[in-house]
Amino acid sequence: MASKVVKRAYRYRFYPTEEQRDQLARTFGCVRYVYNRALAERSRAWSQEQRRVTHAETDKMLTQWKREQDTVWLTEPSKGPLQATLRNLQGAFDKFWRKQGGYPNFKKKGRSRDSATYFANCFSFRDGQVKLAKQAEALDIRWSRPLPEGAQPSQVTVSRDAAGRYHISILVEEAVTEHEPTGATVGVDVGITSLCTLSTGEKIRNPRYERRDRERLAKAQRRLARTQKGSNNRAKMRVKVAKVYARIADRRRDHLHKLSTRLVRENQVVAIEDLSVRNMVRNHNLARAIADASWAQLRSMIEYKADWRGREVVAIDRFYPSSKTCSACGHIVDILPLSVREWICPCGAVHDRDVNAAKNIQALGLSVLACGDGVRPPRA
Structure with missing residues (x-):
């Protein structure tokens, strides 16, 4: 090799x-x-x-x-x-x-x-x-x-x-x-309930490390808030709060490394969405969950590992309606709220929202790879 x-x-x-x-x-x-x-x-x-x-x-x-x-x-x-x-x-x-x-x-x-x-x-x-x-x-x-x-x-x-x-x-x-060439390709749709959904139908659970340690973090922060500014106790409590954050970050990083390594090892082409995470975290209802998922870090890991191992990564247009497009016939529904997790296309196909999006991401990624970056999908 x-x-x-x-x-x-x-x-x-x-x-x-x-x-x-x-x-x-x-x-x-x-x-x-x-x-x-x-x-x-x-x-x-x-x-x-x-x-x-x-x-x-x-x-x-x-x-x-x-x-x-x-x-x-x-x-x-x-x-x-x-x-x-x-x-x-x-x-x-x-x-x-x-x-x-x-x-x-x-x-x-x-x-x-x-x-x-x-x-x-x-x-x-x-x-x-x-x-x-x-x-x-x-x-x-x-x-x-x-x-x-x-x-x-x-x-x-x-x-x-x-x-x-x-x-x-x-x-x-x-x-x-470089890894042995393989004919496998995959589309990756990131989310909050599931960290990512693959075009194969597999859903990778989101460990939500920040939420799991939220009680411990809140307790440490309350103790920090009760200390006097400039005191030694405040300095000690600030370190304890930082240790909780460090534990969360270390576990998250370890999980993302294992997931990105697996995706790059098993697939010749990985298609992902070009998400603007900076804009998405402005939604105060979802900002904490989005930050905990760390989609940008996952994408970065996939990209540099793919470059090392001779794989291809394709980022599709962020405005592509991957969830609202039927992966069977190409029909685009007008409205699809986030609360709707399954929907039925007029052609009769029943779709899991995330799996359908991953399949569309995979198909468009292969099209962009074959036809060039000038290809732009229709916008809803």
Whole structure:
């Protein structure tokens, strides 16, 4: 089978010593400061001078900031994470200019995930141990799975989440073998009651991890609300709330990985809907359930795994009336409320709403694959 070389990140949990924890905290703080100050400078230049500040200019600013008396502490951490955060800021602006994301936001201390990226010249990897620049000891990593044999990391990213857990993401180049070709194709209709329904008629249940832990989360949030702002008890309770969220996210991610791997392994072509999740969560009645289902994350996993394994993913037009179109004769009903889960077509076909939609998604996906992206379905 053919294989291709891809860049792949392996993520592990690690437990820093007290000295490493302090050094990483200072590094995270410097990274956050450099990012926010560079963002402020770029915003000021645009608002006052209508001028775009380049990445090279922010790199020169960083050199100057290290020489200033008030910010000489920027020389304490390794230079790699500070340069990497400027690259990340440039990437955020590139996405904003291409209208692929919003305007970059300032980083807030203690409210989000802290991270620092080290390039190849800022860490060492020997005998299965990772040692960061300006640290005396190697990190105590829990190697839950081995790295590819002979792998040489090109960069590592260490992070601390709101729950106080430390992780390291190791980026390596790896040869990935494509799956054996198969004639199977599948249409995937995502939903809330069932996470997704396949054109084969199979329905994948939605675990609803957030709803299952909602009582535990609500209890932790009530205890947090009763604490005094700025107190140690409030800081402790904030970590407990974050741990509940982390448990939900970890279980959801594990389920989506298993599902996406299975879909890519079993099918040569996977047809999905091009949903605008950002607009859908504006429905306050369904926003919580939609966020818990995490359709966008599932699609992302399917797409990059299919690219690795030699499969095809087709996203059909989001306005295609997949639920209202009869998969047997093509008749489109005028009105089909969400409460209607089964309907009968004038041709006599009896349809399960979700299975019918998945079959239509599969058929249209194959048409788009055969005829090109210029094909657009009729709109209801």
